Amino acid sequence: MKILLDELTGERVQIVPMEKSHIQGLYDIGNNGNIWIHLPKIMQTPNDMESFVEEALENKKSGKEFPFVIILRESDKIIGTTRFLEISNKNNSLEIGWTWLTPTVWGSQINTECKYLLLKYCFESMEVIRVQFKTDEKNVRSQKAIERIGGVKEGILRNHMIRKDGSFRNSVFYSIIESDWASVKQKLEGILEQGSQKSFT
Numbered sequence: 001m002k003i004l005l006d007e008l009t010g011e012r013v014q015i016v017p018m019e020k021s022h023i024q025g026l027y028d029i030g031n032n033g034n035i036w037i038h039l040p041k042i043m044q045t046p047n048d049m050e051s052f053v054e055e056a057l058e059n060k061k062s063g064k065e066f067p068f069v070i071i072l073r074e075s076d077k078i079i080g081t082t083r084f085l086e087i088s089n090k091n092n093s094l095e096i097g098w099t100w101l102t103p104t105v106w107g108s109q110i111n112t113e114c115k116y117l118l119l120k121y122c123f124e125s126m127e128v129i130r131v132q133f134k135t136d137e138k139n140v141r142s143q144k145a146i147e148r149i150g151g152v153k154e155g156i157l158r159n160h161m162i163r164k165d166g167s168f169r170n171s172v173f174y175s176i177i178e179s180d181w182a183s184v185k186q187k188l189e190g191i192l193e194q195g196s197q198k199s200f201t
Helices: 020-030 046-061 110-126 140-148 181-199
Strands: 013-017 066-072 077-088 093-101 130-136 152-162 168-177
Touching: 013 110, 020 046, 020 066, 020 077, 046 066, 066 110, 077 110, 093 110, 110 130, 110 181, 130 140, 140 168, 168 181
Parallel strands: 093 130
Antiparallel strands: 013 066, 066 077, 077 093, 130 168, 152 168
């Protein structure tokens, strides 16, 4: 399953492949503790972000992942990151995850547009049959965001991971499959269109 992607461009955002040159920009907007509450890592120093990016790029080399940086078009500034992971050529499927955004865009339509662009590429260019999402059972914000874009809740894996504080994490799994895409696409385009109309009134 080849990922031939230079960039994805929407009305608000541009999604580009992650590079080492993005380390400082990601650290500048990612050193906020609220971002990392439910994620396995924490960013306290520029070295932490350097390790985060280098690990992602190593996984890209091995074909395990494909990391992206999210740029706000109106300012040309980095506002977050996301990636494809659990890439399965055999099963023609992948996961969208490791998504985090600067809190300044929380509650906006940025995440919705990012997911729309990524899902459209997955189903219409890569022709995958399944895109999955997973999140910490305690991360209600993430669960609501996934459900809002049309993710179907499949279940909970108990003691799926060990959190960085040593506690056991139950993970909630969601998916969108190829037969869902037409209705999910219509829903997302409707949400984004409403948002565009509001921004001009």
